[in-house]
């Protein structure tokens with residue numbers, strides 16, 4: 001039987017510090033999760049606010065395949081709010097550790113067990129499916145925890161869930177803990193937090209021990225260090241345990257990107273499965289191996305999860321990768337020239353720099369003696385910025401020797417300048433600024449500023465850099481050199 005995926009991106013995930021989604025954003029994520037194929041979508045906690053209820057209702061009304069669930073406490077008003085939203089099920093949570101009972105609720109074990117039973121009966125009577133869940137279950141008296149579950153099941157709970165609320169399990173204790181709970185006659189969920197980086201490992205252990213459903217979030221977002229990550233759990237099951245889920249893993253990367261964009265919680269580059277470096281290679285030995293046969297340094301193909309392989313240029317680069325990259329940009333070089341370019345790239349790498357596409361182009365053009373054509377040149381730039389002034393920029397550009405004058409406003413002077421340039425070039429190129437990194441190389445306000453940008457036009461992505469004392473000029477020049485790089489490649493491909 002396939003492991004069931006209970007996605008709580010929109011509830012536990014939204015409890016990530018600093019994350020708050022509008023009802024429409026929640027709906028868009030829910031539609032994506034449904035397309036991905038998760039079995040249950042915990043859409044939120046209906047009692048929270050009017051906006052939260054609006055979001056849950058929108059998701060319910062979308063008629064998705066997934067079961068739509070609301071989090072509730074063991075109080076009737078919470079269940080009434082969930083009923084008002086029309087959800088299929090509730091994730092009914094009661095704390096079971098003495099720590100929580102005494103210090104948070106100030107109630108006895110008997111009282112809390114009775115709340116669980118009463119609320120389960122009330123919800124079931126009103127047509128809801130109840131997943132009865134124990135908060136801080138892994139620090140609870142197991143006998144008491146089991147009693148709560150047993151009485152809840154007698155009262156009509158159709159699933160149970162044991163939460164490792166502060167991430168205290170290990171893969172070994174997870175096996176011992178979840179094993180017996182999986183024999184109570186209803187499906188058991190594993191809900192693990194990542195305080196020690198073990199959420200995924202513990203989830204897998206719980207599933208091996210007999211649990212049949214995993215609570216996860218996209219990108220592992222959630223309170224503190226987050227929850228078990230959906231993509232890591234699902235792909236581990238698929239690739240390492242040969243166990244099926246209903247998730248279409250080809251959609252994992254795009255789902256991850258969407259959730260990162262909408263929550264504003266961006267991923268560490270080395271995040272497993274969906275991180276930007278998950279299938280990136282720099283070292284010559286690795287890149288060469290991957291070019292010859294991907295399995296040498298990739299456990300799964302990036303295509304499996306909808307991701308892309310990437311080769312990064314730096315001091316660890318090998319000649320094979322460099323040659324491939326040069327060919328991709330349309331430059332054919334003989335072995336002698338390749339050797340010279342290779343040395344120059346290594347020298348730049350030794351200075352602690354990663355080599356952008358534009359750096360490589362400049363090096364190659366220099367070695368090959370090509371005079372670079374610039375499609376867009378900056379003739380003038382004026383910036384107005386300060387207190388009680390809307391940051392405004394005007395530019396005079398020459399585009400293929402035609403003069404264009406444009407102006408733009410922005411959140412700050414850099415933004416205003418980029419807006420003005422984008423307006424100026426809109427007839428020749430539809431460029432998207434995908435990434436913008438600023439580094440002050442030396443200390444102090446007179447520091448050299450290093451700006452690296454990543455630009456996209458259609459499916460072409462180009463990185464470019466500029467290093468200058470003036471942050472606005474560094475940004476503008478990096479942006480312009482990226483634009484020129486894209487337009488030169490464009491010309492080359494057309495001709």
Ligand code: MN
Pocket residue numbers: 012163165191193
């Ligand atoms: Mn949680």
